[in-house]
Amino acid sequence: MSRPGPGGSGVGGDHTVVNRPLLDSPSDYLLAAVLAVTAVGSMLTWLIGQTAALITGGGWAPVSPGETFAVATRLPEHLGDPAAAWPVAARAHLPGPVGFAVATVLDLLLLATISVVVLRRLGGTQRRRGMASAAQITRVFSPAAVRAAGQRLRPTLQQPPARPRVSRWLRRLPSLIDRGGSRSADEIGLDEVSVDVGRADPGVHGTSQPVRLGIENSVLVLAAARQGKTSQVVIPWVTSWPGPVLVTSVRPDVLRATAALRAGNLAVLDLTGTTWPHALGWSPTTGCQEFDTARRRADLMITVGKQGHSDATNAVFFGTSATNLLAGWMHAAALTGRTMREVLTWALDEHDTTCVDLLRRHSGAAPGVAGMLDALYRSPAETRSNLFATVLTGLAPLLSPVAHTAFCPTGPGFDPAEFLRGAGSVYLIVPETHTAELAPMVSVFVDEIVRTATAFAATAPTGRLDPPLGLFLDEVANVAPLPKLPDLMSYAAGSGIFVAAVLQDLAQARQRWGRDGADMLWGAATCKLVLGGLTGDEPETISRLVGTYRERLTTTSRTPHGPTVSTSLADRQILTPEAVRTLDPAQRQGLLLHATTPPVITRMVRHYESPRAGEHAHSVEQTRPQPVTGHEASRARTGKAGAA
Template structure:
């Protein structure tokens, strides 16, 4: 307990005792006046206490014809004291419990010097702050901008609504069931103004936001593993566009890097070989008008890939057929190692449902990234990186395709920015696939109108999918970092503790002198961590910690999406979609 709080408690206790004593005196004399018709005259200041303690009325001058009601006064005073003591005890217990509560913890944090003040929040993180850069962020906007045009609301700090600019890259770190979807991601999906791509291994975010995003534009769901519970989902052709050797090269690399081999830090050489082979197979399938069925056949066995050589020699890029044949005629032991990654990448195509989702029907309109980026459209990428049907490679390729098209559109637009900013809300991406371009997009995407929000359970999760250096790049490239309570990695929390900085604490030190009666008091000033590792870990639900650029950290109050003004509309859409999902899954069973 600090010196100020201790002094305040002592003053309060003294005031309570004085008030109780004064109340007893007033009670005693009021009852005497009521019984005798006049106020008694006290012989000394302690006459009332003499009556209450001993029952003696000698402290008051007698009143003719009236006997003081001593017994009722003493009983009523005793009852009052019992009530006062009971009330004081209850108040002390309640205060002690409050001191151990989340509310007291939050109140203590808010009092600490070192966190962003209300003035700082208004200056750097408010709606007006993001609007101040509207001309730069949205150079083609032909109307008066709103905060939603140049940012998205995150929560509240010091009574001010906090906004993150669309040029910021964001990392959200929270443990499983830590509330990141309920308090941050779903609202971010709902509020994004522009084309949006969001990933997830479950359909929680989809269920809560699907109907609302339909009010903004076209909604696509790419769900080859059947997670969404929707009857009709997007069909994506990974071969489309690969007649262009550059597109084939980018897509082949993205597919391999999105698999387990691509995420391995010790098999980089074999991943490169697999990407080269898959690139030639994609190019051959495109120029030969083949489907993913043929792609699967070629990739599953080097012997079956001979057909791709003939196509490449006839219609493919010069020399590509000879290059593939050289690989096929090479050392069989080397060939097996080179082909291992290709086999893993095309393995999901053996599952009929997945193969169907990668084979558009004649009546299906091809998915065009440029058309998607031209409106407030939404793409949900759902899948898992585990099991025989792991779709990480193809999900990575699709995401990579759209971002590359977005970059080209941005370079051809005023200010080298997308006319409509592209949002990438990547929930559980580390559990889905390794998107090789993520560190680069985090670092420079904001300057092109590509805002990335990556959700992680821990930084070590990113180190598993990417390398330790790439995970550090992702963390460092984020201009806004949001941390929720419950993290368990002590070394990472220690880094965050250092990142938050220090505060000054004033401490009294008392020393006693045995030779002379008395003591001396000295005051010391010391620097301590703004928040300790334990305090960061035990931040309560609804509280978040934001570090933004080179500003002081801010405490965030994060409400769930059910507290939004449009919560009733969201809930109605959620219930409707859940009913459809239940019907779908029941029919599948």
């Protein structure tokens, strides 16, 4: 048999002793059982007798524990008068049968209580090998830890709350003077500096302390379908986020459950054929008076578009020229007050050179762009045809009437800077069956918000957005597959941008960004949150990435010459693939992997089970969609999104 020895987790920290059984035959075990029963019975008899004497005022009975074995053997003959079974010298101190009955009940209750406490304490000190200890969880994920980090990351939180009630202000006046008017860490709300990841699983870690994830992290969420990623992760995090949020999804669940709970302006870009209040419109030509902006957006649109059309082999070869062609069109449209509607018109007719003439006549045109476009139009017919076909991979979303309305507004459209300043909420909803063709436009919109936020952060005194921007990118590989998402995950947190990228599995990442890109994405995320239900090679991959612990095995055996002891080392998996696959959705389990901390298994709370369940239900009732009509959608998207 084996038993775990003392030691912490990690290399060389676990010790298992394997011994030959101490008892050789059934008769040995029987003898041991008899001795154990005798010892326990004697001690219990002595304890009951002494308790009976004390509670009835008889004082301490002059009987040693060793003498009570004989007492125990005589008790069956004296059940009507238990004192008669005791030595004569002790009988004067002992009560009648009622006193013994009361003492027996009290002692059994006391022993039961002590047993429960001891077992709980022993169980509380146990944790699965290789998993984070209570101290390690406290150091990184405790409320105190995230508050301390939050004071540094969000210095504005140290300012006293605005307009406190007079009575509260008077009570706090001495402490405010001592701190120069600043707020202490304990006064900072947890939702202002972290997101909730539930509580540590006590069966794994020996503690059920809260687990919070600070805003300085970037998170990669891996969750198979119907495992609770929306209800356990996205909805609770969006609800509590202290700053502006951008949410992507293939269904309106997050919008409906959180819209009424979010402060600030609300804007919805729904490409499923449904309209909501505060529908937004935004043109990719906005700001393209600067040719660098036009080329950057064109490059992103075509790069994402080509990913969704892997069979278009010529698109790879003509990528650079196609980017220049689309950038020239967007530059011309922006300079002359046109929209993506005209850009699409030019893309559908390779003989329409209107844009060249517009650029040649406009004084603000970037040098050489008109000549570049003219040269592309004069390319051989086959080359020109391939260029236009490549451009259309990025413009394909505009062929959808709903997307055309959203990205070709007739008014000023959505302003990312105003959205960030107002700590607003933007919801992007893309139909699951059309994510590939709509991805270029959705991606360029998300990229514009990220770039605007990064620019804001660069001019802030701390170099960070405060309050921070939350990017909750559900189904990111399909809805908004930013080519540089791995880079964004690595640097965004330093600018006050919290990224939570949600994938069904790593295979999605490999398909979209390639094997190297998927590895970069995994490495760039400071935290990974894994839910159950992963299939294929994913559980094995996660198990391998979680790592191993080293176990020292000490074996003791008997020989004719005496006992011998041997020691060996063995590497064990911290979590087996089966343990990863079977993370229990019924217990709301999630596996949290942090860059510098051993793994943590948490028990999360779904939004409809949380203390705010009623508020979420009210939000669902208040946020109702209506069927889209072309006139209403066009009118809704001619201006800026309204306030929620």
